[in-house]
Amino acid sequence: MTGGIAHDFNNLLTVIIGNLELLEMTETGDKSKALISDALGAAELGADLTSRLMVFSRKSTLRPEAIDLHDTVEQSMALLKRTIAAHCLVETSLSDHLWQIKADPMQLQTAILNLALNAQDAMPDGGRMFIEARNVVVDDKYVAQDVDVSLGDYVRLSVSDTGQGMTSESRQRALEPFFTTKPIGKGTGLGLSMVYGFVRQSGGHVTIYSELGQGTTVSLYFPALAGGPAAREAPDTATTQVSLTAGERLVLVVEDDPAVRRLSEARIVELGFKCIGAASGDEAAEIIETRDDIALVFTDLVMPGKLSGYDLAKLVAAQKPQVKILLTSGFSEGMLRDGRIGSEFVILRKPYRQSDLAKAIRAIFGDA
Numbered sequence: 001m002t003g004g005i006a007h008d009f010n011n012l013l014t015v016i017i018g019n020l021e022l023l024e025m026t027e028t029g030d031k032s033k034a035l036i037s038d039a040l041g042a043a044e045l046g047a048d049l050t051s052r053l054m055v056f057s058r059k060s061t062l063r064p065e066a067i068d069l070h071d072t073v074e075q076s077m078a079l080l081k082r083t084i085a086a087h088c089l090v091e092t093s094l095s096d097h098l099w100q101i102k103a104d105p106m107q108l109q110t111a112i113l114n115l116a117l118n119a120q121d122a123m124p125d126g127g128r129m130f131i132e133a134r135n136v137v138v139d140d141k142y143v144a145q146d147v148d149v150s151l152g153d154y155v156r157l158s159v160s161d162t163g164q165g166m167t168s169e170s171r172q173r174a175l176e177p178f179f180t181t182k183p184i185g186k187g188t189g190l191g192l193s194m195v196y197g198f199v200r201q202s203g204g205h206v207t208i209y210s211e212l213g214q215g216t217t218v219s220l221y222f223p224a225l226a227g228g229p230a231a232r233e234a235p236d237t238a239t240t241q242v243s244l245t246a247g248e249r250l251v252l253v254v255e256d257d258p259a260v261r262r263l264s265e266a267r268i269v270e271l272g273f274k275c276i277g278a279a280s281g282d283e284a285a286e287i288i289e290t291r292d293d294i295a296l297v298f299t300d301l302v303m304p305g306k307l308s309g310y311d312l313a314k315l316v317a318a319q320k321p322q323v324k325i326l327l328t329s330g331f332s333e334g335m336l337r338d339g340r341i342g343s344e345f346v347i348l349r350k351p352y353r354q355s356d357l358a359k360a361i362r363a364i365f366g367d368a
């Protein structure tokens, strides 16, 4: 059905674009020319949207090429500059030596536009948007499970916003075609489902991390054409062991999602520590107050209740300075640096490798 509508729509757009081009040739006034050019630009975006709809419904017409994300993001930014509202500040941060990926450049650009427009819609009162790209090595069963990709080298493109975030129902359904929370005429609910279709066809995966009232990070994982051995850390078996004295140390894992908490506890135990859990910052604060055998508090940043992970970290630092702190979050790096969270604590971005966890903990205990 979608393919059929897209096809008819494309015919209409062909007529619109053709007429606009004729007008553009005959019109001489600068002002009208600018208006026509804007209308043409929008109609061409419309044509691109329909081509995405057709990709979505027929799984064809993708023209994958080797892509350097620097170029694609730059091109998208050029388009975005004019369309993104002034009260949304956009920041980009791309690693210098990004691996190349193989994808359709037009689709990638429209995917970025889609994510950026979603971010903008989520921030009606303004806010910040972060577009980031990093090389990511998935050589760890935890990360592979979390992201739902096979082991290998990926480039991760994340678009984050400090907007309203999603409920857990919205987050779970966001990738479904026609799922939208926007009023009729404002959203079709196709944006993310098309992004998802495109990324899957490119061999990658999409993850969504979102917290109500805090913001959202949507990440696209693309398989790298060739990961660089220079950029890759040697898989080092020693990195999964923290220290010989780990077994005497007790770690308090603070995380509201029970499944994630169980997994985090298992990972900490795998590193050789003893471990207990708490489901909120408030519960953790009580535990910390009543016992003094806790060596490290490993806490999620955003949790329900009075105390966020950051509040908890500040409280612990002030009241029990001997207790070490490690924060973790699913938001992207730029988002995490965005003022709300001070740089005084180490923050591990989810999904993290077991070796990243080991490294962070070792550094915190000073036995690196």
Ligand SMILES: Nc1ncnc2c1ncn2[C@@H]1O[C@H](COP(=O)(O)OP(=O)(O)OP(=O)(O)O)[C@@H](O)[C@H]1O
Binding pocket: 114, 118, 119, 122, 161, 163, 164, 165, 166, 170, 174, 175, 179, 180, 181, 182, 186, 187, 188, 189, 190, 191, 192, 193, 215, 216
């Ligand atoms: N950055 C975001 N912040 C908060 N909610 C989001 C964000 N991105 C997507 N969503 C939620 O997911 C839903 C589906 O997004 P999707 O892009 O597929 O459709 P849409 O934006 O509603 O419509 P369209 O993309 O056609 O304009 C949105 O309606 C919204 O509820």
Ligand SMILES: [Mg+2]
Binding pocket: 114, 117, 118, 187, 190, 191, 192
């Ligand atoms: Mg959208």
